Amino acid sequence: MSKEDHNSVDYLDPKVLTKISSLELRARLVVEGFFAGMHHSPHHGVSSEFADHRAYTQGDDLRHIDWKIFGRTDKYYIKEYEQESNLNLFVIMDGSESMAYRSSDETLSKYDYASTAAAAMAYLALQQHDMVGLAVFDEGIRRFLKPSNSTLHWKTIARELGQHTGKAKTSIGQVLDEVADRLNQRSVVVLISDLLDDVDNIAKGLQRLRFQGHEPIVWCVWDLAELTFPFRDATMFEGLEATGSLLIDPGSLRDRYIEEVHRFQSKFRTVCGRTKTDFVQYDTSESLGVALSNYLAARAVRLRTRFSRVMR
């Protein structure tokens, strides 16, 4: 078995995917998203090709009811199409040195956790015949895959995600600008990062993506230790990405540190609210399946609510 295959298997943990799949089936019944309710397309598809009928379920769009069958059978059936959406999923993956951090209590580094999530999402999207693109970056974009809906494309994505060197610094704002320049079609742009960069620059990048019609989503991945700062004894913290070092008694700084984390999260939430960006905080101790399921479920509810308002 090649390394590529091995990585693929790692990213597609059956347990994770089973949970995601079940959620995706539930989401399809609610919204016209191109996968699992992750995204509700504001546009109708231009090459909708009939695929099958299925029984009407509460919440299905009335426009897709096949009235001819209703006339013959007096039952509601929904027409299903091969391509339900025309939007792309574009994953921007942070591959900087800080993403390589893993505390002693965790099994996955931030990059491992993030890339697993990215691969899973790409898989789901490709399962729905959506186009998936990928950019892996640190100070700049290191690898770029154009969006494609080829079933073989997922393996390419998985291979690119598995090639993490993690030696360079981060420059998220600049990378977002570059991605905005390269994306031609409106896309759901998922930025997966620890966001340890200048918030204002990131805000500008998100703003530009939103301005160009993309829907930016930010998944912030941290190690649990970065959220709780559980250290006790005197510790020399040696900064990744050449950010210096500091010898402290961690206990005496814990509260202040956590306050700083809260302040950062609050500021970033404000930025995301202003740019209408979904912001999700993950920590690497959290079950990936649960985390994605929770997020997608929440998103599905939110989109359904928005759709209902449109229908009224």
Next chain:
Amino acid sequence: MLLQLPSFLHPSLAAAAAASAAIPILVHLINRRRYRRVPWAAMSFLFAAHRQSVRRMKLQQWLLLACRTILIVLIGLAIARPYIPSSGGSIFSASPSHRIIIIDDSLSMRASVDGQTRFSKAFRAVEELVDSFPVGDGVSVITVAAPARAVIRQASYDRRAVREALAAVAPSFRSVDIPGAVELATNVLQDSDAPFDNRSVYWISDFPKHVWIGESHSSAMLEPTRAFVALKQLLDVLPAKAENMNLLHVADAGDGSGQNVAITGLQAESSFVAMNLPVRLVATVTNFGESTIASLALELRKDGEIVRREPVGALAPGRSQVVLSSVEFSRAGSHRIEARLVSLDGDALAEDDARFFSIQVHEKVPVLLVDGRPGPTRLTGQAGFIATALSPETSAQGRWDIGSQENQRQDRSPLRAKIISAAELSGEALFGFDVIALCNVQRLDEATWHQLERYVSRGGGIAVFFGDQIQAEHYNRYGFADGAGLLPGQIGDVITKSIDVDDLVTLRLSDPVHPLVSELKNQPDSGLFLARIDKYWDFKTSSTGVDVPLQFTTGDPAIVLSSHGSGRVAVFTSSANMDWNNLPSKGDYVSLMANLMAYLSPADGLGRNILVGRNIHEPLTPAESSMQAHVLTPEGDKREGEMIVEQGAVAFSFGPIEKPGHYQVSIGAKVKAFSANVEPNESHLQASDMSVLASRFDRPVRLISAADTSSVSMRAASVELASTAFYLAGVLLLCELGLAMLFGRTRTAPRRGASENQARRNRG
């Protein structure tokens, strides 16, 4: 005004406490060097948090460091016992004093009036004294009972230790050892670190008059007593100020505590006691009080049973009375005699109302007579008259019939003689005899001399009677052996005296108190002094260790006595028979010979009447040395002693004996009785007139009455700060704990579950 700085009872501990201040700092520095390295991504938050907290953290750390440092220093200082000197001076001017307590724990301190002993008074007074000593002063404690003992030699600054040491001192049954106590105190003073002016002595005693002043009624005429002279010597090493020599007296002259009657002596009249022969016991009763004792009785016990109750006549103050009582022993061996005063009321000291005596009763003393020229009949030989003298009741026929089995039933003589010739001596078992007498033996071979030396060294007695046969050169060579041999001198020439009545040579006493001849001193008309001496050998005695109790009227020695090893040697410079003198024809010849044999017989039983404070000491035979030995005390306790080796011989030792009474030493199947008695001098309870005593010193001393120690002007007690330091340390410990909890509340790492909850909250 000088700064009032504390001093320390243990300055070295104070220095250590000061040095211990560095411990928390060292721990802090060491901890700073011990850290782990952690790679960290979110450094921006860490730097921001650190920027905000650095001042607060430093303040917290300094506070905790200060708390911990002061806490350790305070505990160390508290252990070092800080105090503020009462002198009001600074640390540089306050020097501690060294106070030496000399407490009399001798027998006389057991005397009591109204149920309160002198010692209990002394103990209370000493406790008050010690309590009044300023903190920081060193205290030494010496006891006076013989042998004087330093209970605390080096100055102790721990009051609790001093009180415990004093509480362990109890009144003894022993006599005083004032020179010993003075010598100890002098040594302690010489070793003292305290300045000369700060050295004081507190002598606590009943100051018996006979010990300190003397017994004469005209004190001005008295010679200074040994105790007085010793104390004067102690004064020479003390500052010449009254407060440096304190005499604390627990008894006053005429306070009534001196009423005492005691048995001051108990012994047998004769040193040699044999079975079935009456022996007279002499008990001396003395009235040490100041009033006449009208009726008194003395109870006599033999081996625990009352055998006599003798009345004692009226006894005037200071007078002694001898009480004689005759007892007889039907069994040989050790016997216990106890005399006790009865019908005695108001006696201040009960411990001297009884006296104990151990007596060794002999069955027969076997004597070997070596006849240098045996005759056809016993009396014509050289040893016949001695044999007859030693057992006068038996027949004078035959060579070996004195004290023989068939005659023993009637024979009440304590001696049993056997006559052999000189040639038979080498084949005889010498150790079967207590005394060997050489009667005009010409010469002995060298091996026999050595054999005799070993015999005497091990306790045997030998008597050498001269005569016409002896070879002076041979005796001088092997018998005297340049002073190393048996003979206590060298033999010169034969001195022949004329038979002229006007120039008659006879005997006279040269040492009338010697036990050998003491009974003759009151008998000037004894036949011995009328005996005619025709010839004798000139004998040049050794310069030391020689007694001459009897001499010729020419001044030459007749009987010369000496010791050799454990035994004794006697030389009679004339003949044992009537060849050179007519002594055997005199009646007292019998008692002289009997006394001589008794004197030479092994001192079995001697040394078994000892004073309290001495050791029981019993020489052992080689066979006894391998046997189990133990002591039965008067209380019936079985105690182990120890075997000691002295001059190649093994002896059993136990002691020192602390209580008077009978002690039974069991060695194998043998039981030997020992008696321990109190020193009669301790019965003198009359206290000195302290003002008279003080006036006899040529420098001031301070007199303190035990009833009023509070009147003594001590320096005000210093303020000890140890407890304060401990309290402060306790408060500081609470502060440190509180601060550590306050500062460390956020330091405790959250548990895993709590971490995840926190993370969830953080995720919002």
